[in-house]
Amino acid sequence: MNIKKSLVIAFSAYGCFLFGQEKTIDTVYIFDSQMSRVKRFHRVNAISTEDIRKNSSSLSELLRFQSPVYIKENGRGAVSSPSFRGTSAGHTAVVWNGININSNFLGQADLNNIPLFGYDRLEVKSGGGSVQYGSSAIGGSIHLNDQLEFGKGFQGSLYSEAASFGTYINFAKAGFSNDRFSFKASANYSISQNDYEVKEKEYINRNGRYYNTTFNLGTSYKLSSHHIISWQSQMFDASQRYPIFVENGNKTKYNAQTLRSLVAWDFRQSSFTNSLKAAYTEDNFQYFGDIDQPKTSGADGKNYIIKNDLNYFITPKINVNAIGEFQVNTAEGYQSGLGSIRRNMGSVAGLLRYFPTEDLRFEAGVKKDFVEDITSPVLFSFSGKWNAVKWYSTGMNVSRNFRIPSFNDLYWKQGGNTNLVPETSLNVDMDHEFRFGSLKLTLSPYFMHIKNYISWLPTPYGYWAVFNTYRVDSYGLESQVTYEKQFGKHGLKLNGGYTYARSINKQTDKQMVYVPIHKAVANIDYRYDFLRVYVQGLFNGLTYTTTDEKKADALDPYFVLNAGVSGTLNKKYTLGLKVNNITDTVYETVSYYPMPKRNYSIYATINF
Numbered sequence: 001m002n003i004k005k006s007l008v009i010a011f012s013a014y015g016c017f018l019f020g021q022e023k024t025i026d027t028v029y030i031f032d033s034q035m036s037r038v039k040r041f042h043r044v045n046a047i048s049t050e051d052i053r054k055n056s057s058s059l060s061e062l063l064r065f066q067s068p069v070y071i072k073e074n075g076r077g078a079v080s081s082p083s084f085r086g087t088s089a090g091h092t093a094v095v096w097n098g099i100n101i102n103s104n105f106l107g108q109a110d111l112n113n114i115p116l117f118g119y120d121r122l123e124v125k126s127g128g129g130s131v132q133y134g135s136s137a138i139g140g141s142i143h144l145n146d147q148l149e150f151g152k153g154f155q156g157s158l159y160s161e162a163a164s165f166g167t168y169i170n171f172a173k174a175g176f177s178n179d180r181f182s183f184k185a186s187a188n189y190s191i192s193q194n195d196y197e198v199k200e201k202e203y204i205n206r207n208g209r210y211y212n213t214t215f216n217l218g219t220s221y222k223l224s225s226h227h228i229i230s231w232q233s234q235m236f237d238a239s240q241r242y243p244i245f246v247e248n249g250n251k252t253k254y255n256a257q258t259l260r261s262l263v264a265w266d267f268r269q270s271s272f273t274n275s276l277k278a279a280y281t282e283d284n285f286q287y288f289g290d291i292d293q294p295k296t297s298g299a300d301g302k303n304y305i306i307k308n309d310l311n312y313f314i315t316p317k318i319n320v321n322a323i324g325e326f327q328v329n330t331a332e333g334y335q336s337g338l339g340s341i342r343r344n345m346g347s348v349a350g351l352l353r354y355f356p357t358e359d360l361r362f363e364a365g366v367k368k369d370f371v372e373d374i375t376s377p378v379l380f381s382f383s384g385k386w387n388a389v390k391w392y393s394t395g396m397n398v399s400r401n402f403r404i405p406s407f408n409d410l411y412w413k414q415g416g417n418t419n420l421v422p423e424t425s426l427n428v429d430m431d432h433e434f435r436f437g438s439l440k441l442t443l444s445p446y447f448m449h450i451k452n453y454i455s456w457l458p459t460p461y462g463y464w465a466v467f468n469t470y471r472v473d474s475y476g477l478e479s480q481v482t483y484e485k486q487f488g489k490h491g492l493k494l495n496g497g498y499t500y501a502r503s504i505n506k507q508t509d510k511q512m513v514y515v516p517i518h519k520a521v522a523n524i525d526y527r528y529d530f531l532r533v534y535v536q537g538l539f540n541g542l543t544y545t546t547t548d549e550k551k552a553d554a555l556d557p558y559f560v561l562n563a564g565v566s567g568t569l570n571k572k573y574t575l576g577l578k579v580n581n582i583t584d585t586v587y588e589t590v591s592y593y594p595m596p597k598r599n600y601s602i603y604a605t606i607n608f
Helices: 034-038 049-055 059-066 407-411
Strands: 005-007 021-023 028-030 044-047 070-073 080-083 092-096 121-126 140-145 147-149 153-163 167-177 181-192 210-222 227-242 252-268 272-288 297-315 318-334 340-357 360-371 378-389 392-403 423-436 439-451 454-458 464-468 472-487 490-505 518-528 531-540 558-569 573-580 599-607
Touching: 049 059, 049 558, 059 070, 059 080, 059 518, 059 531, 080 092, 147 167, 147 181, 147 210
Parallel strands: 092 140
Antiparallel strands: 005 021, 028 147, 044 121, 070 080, 121 140, 153 167, 153 599, 167 181, 181 210, 210 227, 227 252, 252 272, 272 297, 297 318, 318 340, 340 360, 360 378, 378 392, 392 423, 423 439, 439 472, 454 464, 472 490, 490 518, 518 531, 531 558, 558 573, 573 599
């Protein structure tokens, strides 16, 4: 039978906390408990499992078409970096189950070396979040979360897709749970010859082959009605070949392996919860200057993490949250400019939340990081949200965030600089949300001032070196419109967004490179009974690739249109067809690396 707790404090319909409600709170166990609190003050966009299938080739493709994130990709399947609101990839945090997984070597994430399948929740948060999620959470954060359900019995699914350019994607997931025990496992294998051609650019994606394999395991057990122990693990192995421009060019490749394992012990009562987590992660890579020869260079990175998150309601209207974390980061380079590295770092954060009425809430946070051999600033955040009237609500967020120098920034030989200080930012943004029946419109103006920008620059000595350089002001507007309506057997869903981004180097007063001033996305879904049709579009404006705003070298604006149709029988069997880049648009997200023109895929899903 389901274990129920008398919840002394629970979220009301408006997101505040009230006494005396009865609610089943342990049917689902969520590894990132902090995210449920973040959503009460910040706009977070969730991407559903069904939406993932629209753009299933990679995490890069998914975020390009279904989020405000700009994706810079060196051709399909190659190195890919995300950026929010005119910032860089180093100002974007990728968070796995509450743990920041940006590479210690680069200080950022390669999205094509992060698996797409296997998560239960994929969420995107714009704006600063270093108090909760640490270094790099300046422009925004991407959250990859798992959950474990209880009392569901056996569940499973199979997904298989065949697509253009010799692309095959297979994903399997199965789980079992009763009232006290939950277990889930999944596996994904993706491979592509990736040999597409763009005749208008006289380009063939030679040596573009890639593959990756992922295994996910998770389990949870209720020791009692108040205690839950859980474990989640992910193993990922991938290989990318880097495109060459001529048939007899030198063929290279990059292999990567990651391991993430997280053990959690949660204690839950009506007004008090505590989550203790211990995590171990590995981030290893090997570069091959010749695909037929032994590795040319590489590095192995290991992280040991312990984190505690305590949450307590002093009164029904006052909540305190204390977060402590300690890490040991180690790395060993192999002919890569890095030697043997060990770094200790920790942090202490406190947040106070106040709910004076059902329609008004406030949150204030402060955090201090302690990074070995680096002086880190005191961080802070303040957020408020007000449901002014039934059809309008507003929120404001002010925060100080940071990015610590990466291992490459500090220790690369030659060019590393151990005297670097962290980048810091002051972020201010607002949310204005309007509701008109089934239509919701959100307008989010923002401003960021980033100082001590970390840049690699050429030196008179013939090599590149890294320095704290200029300041950057980023400002603009993010907007989102959603509409969902059911008419008998007919269903219509719209999700669109527009982003205006100005990111100015204060030294030159020019737009930062690879920051499109305009970006817009739209996804329209129509359902009738068992049939589903969708259309999605992406517009990307002029994007400068040089620091002097030279239009001759800029990426031209482009519009890409995708569509798909699928049918589902007995809620178990789905067969679908997708057509990407219907208009045969020629476009690039990085200079000299065109993306594919029109291409196709078919897929099938079985749920049991």
